[in-house]
Amino acid sequence: MDRVIGIDLGTTNSCVAIVDDGTPTVIPNRGGYKTTPSMVAVTEAGKRLVGHIAKRQAITNAENTVSAAKRLIGRKWNSSQVKNSVLTSSYQIVEGPHADVRIKLRDNSYSVPEISAMVLQEMRVIAEDFLSESVSKAVITVPAYFNDNQRQAVRDAGQIAGLDVIRIINEPTAAALAYGFGKNYEKLIAVYDLGGGTFDISILEIGAHGVFKVIATAGDTFLGGEDFDALIIDWLVQSFKEQHDIDLRQDRMALQRLKDAAEKAKCELSSVKETEINLPFIISSGRNEALHLQQTISRQTLETLCEDLVQRTVEICRQTMLDARLDKDEIEDVILVGGMTRMPRVQEAVAGFFQREPCKGVHPDEVVALGAAIQGAALVDDAHEMILLDVTPHSLGIMTFGSVFEELIAQNTTVPTAQTKIFTTSRDNQTAVKILVMQKEGQQADDFELLGEFILTNLRRAPKGQVEIEVTFEINADGIVNVSAKDMETGQGQSIQVTASSGLTKDEISNMIESAKEYMVERRSSEEFEAARQEAETLIAEIERLFPQVEVVVAASDFGREAVNKARRILKDAKSAIESRDLNQVKSQTEALARTHRMFKGVVTKTQ
Structure with a gap:
């Protein structure tokens, strides 16, 4: 049976998990960390860096280091969120050939799914190193409020990374799966998920025999830890400008240092009342005088700065409870997910709104990946008794005459589902109708996204309102939408x-998949070479250490001198194989080095 990994592709950090012998387990990376920064960089030499190694060099290579790419995935170039990112990012965001978003690193432009694929590829490598086998199947999580284009972009990223994405599931739903796994709960819970870039709230009913039913979900795909950091950065930039009349935003390296310091201060203020931000030599003045930034920020200042953001999440929770027609006292447990839920003010606000202390029994950074792994295991193994009933996060319908949105499938409808409505012609002698399939994005009246369009032709000429057209919307378990329209009189459809x-x-x-494959082959052979090089260099050092003792013992005989000369040749050949980076040569020289090392050790041991 194929192993399926669960990946939480996060804005700030990503995490990978697997179900091993029935137990969901988070897989640590090589550094022993359970989460990996969702950061990608390209060095001056053109080398790709992902994760901790990319984060470590972000300040000195700010323009070529990407973070928070998830906030851009699946978005159009002209969206307000992209415009916001263009103004605040230290890396260059440019318009792509299809009015999409591209990120410029060194001399190349990358699509956002391509950048996310690099992070997913890293997660795959972490899993393969841990399991000592190749992995191709994955369940990847997305914010519950992601629209269809954003979900498709994540699927594409998985495909580019060489993964067969067997299911995309919502992050709060995954968290609920991990919370209820193997516990036989029967309760109504709320999942409050505030991560690095997105916010979701989901209300779920956990039933007996592993039934997880989502009642309602809502969120904001551009509200998270990054926005809290941005407010701290604004506060620092403003106070520095008042002191020195210099805008630190104009310097990319200074901006990256501010980002790092803001995130660090925010995290520290979850456990202390105040912290100092100290950035020496942040910038030079016009008179070539080095300037330093030194500020003390208190928890109270942070809470004042961020109160509007916290209240935005509470307002979305309030609306979701109204949509679900539930009272707060019906919620039996509240689960906190995402790193931002460590902030005391966020915990207070959640406890205040739901009138109960949130559950502390899940790990906010790991629970989503664990849930994805549980769902993955259930999809390939019938022994896992689990039914997951999710909902559509956005309402779907068609745009009718006069730009009126006619809803067919309401937000929070359980999928799979199908709905039908009858429409009539809007003009006399109308022989064709254009069906515009729309998705309602937010609370604003004009907040729509066009998903597709088609034309139903050959209608009977008649006064307006007499020809009836039946429109049907269907959504399957994977969230794929099918729309059909039928002339009720003739039965002709489209x-x-x-x-x-x-x-x-x-x-x-296809091209991105090929280049990702080439990168993996190159990476694996480079890793193999590094391992062989280290082994060879260890043996070389050991032989060179023993050389003086061996020479003294065997120098008297011709045979001994020949053996020493042969050992010298082997050392020389091994060093030259390492220098030429020839893996096969290094491997064969390592065998010769090992034989020489055994012989040298034998000689030295006999003389002791």
Whole structure:
């Protein structure tokens, strides 16, 4: 049976897990950390860095280090969120060929799914190193409020990373799976998920025999820890400008240092009342005088700065409870997910709204990946008794005459589902209708996204309102939307499968898959070479250490002198194989080195 990994592709950090002998387990990376920064960088030499190694060099290579790419995934270039990121990012964001978003690193432009694929590829490598076997199947999580294009972009990223994405599931739902796994709970819970870049709230009913039913979900895909950091950065920039009349935002390296310091201060203020931000030599003045930034920030200042953001999450919770037609006292447990829920003010606000202390029994950084792994195991193994009933986070419908949105599938409808409505022609003698399939994005009246369109032709000429057209929307378990329209009189129909787009063409995805494969082959052979080089260099050092003693013992005989000369040749050949980076040569020289080392050790041992 294929192993399925669960990946939480986060804005700030990512995490990978597996179900091993029935137990969900988070897989640590090589450094022993359970989470890996979702950061990608390209060095001056053109080398790709992912994770901790990318984060460590972010300050000195700010322009070529990408963080928080998830906030851009699946978005159009002209969206307000992208415009915001262009202004605040230390790396360059440019318009792509399909009005999509591209990120410029050194001389290349990368699509956002490509950047995310690099992070997913790293997660895959972490899992393969841990399991000592190759992994191809994965369940990847996304914010519950992601739209179809954003979900498709994550699927594309998985595909580019060489993964067969067997299911995309919502992060709060995954957290609930991990919370209820193997416990036979029967309760109504709320999952409050405030991560690095996104916010979700989901209300779920956990039933007997492993039934997880989502009642309602809502969120904001541009509200998270990054926004809290941005407010601290604004506060620091403003006070520095008042002191020195210099805007630190104009310097990319200074901006990256501010980002690091803001995130660190925010985290520290979860456990202390105040902390000092000290950034020496942050910038030079016009008179070439080095300036330093030194500020003390208190928890109270942070809470005042961020209160609006916290209240935005509470307002979304309030709306979700109204949509679900539930009272607060019906919620039996509240689960906190995402690093931002460590902030005391966030915990207070959640406890205040739900009128109960949140559950402390899950790990906010790991629970989503664990839930994804549980779902993955359930999909390939029938022994896992688990039924997951999720909902559609956005309402779907068509745009009718006069730009009126006619809803067919309401937000929070359990999927799979199908709905039908009858419409009539809006003009006399109308022989064709254009069906515009729309998705409602937010609370604003004009907040829509066009998912697809098609035309139903050959309608009977008649006064307006007399020809009836039946429109049907269907959503399957994978969230794929099919829309059909039928002339009620003739039975003639037309349909469309709404294929969400990440902004990439099939050819682009194929090329990206190939280049990702090449990178993996190169990386694996480079890792193999490094391991062989280390082994060879250890033996070389050991032989060179024993050389003086061996020479003294065997110098008297011709045979001994020949053996010493042969050992010298082996050392020389091994060093030259390492220098030429020839893996096969290094391997064969390592065998010769091992034989020489055994002989030298034998000689030295006899003389002792």
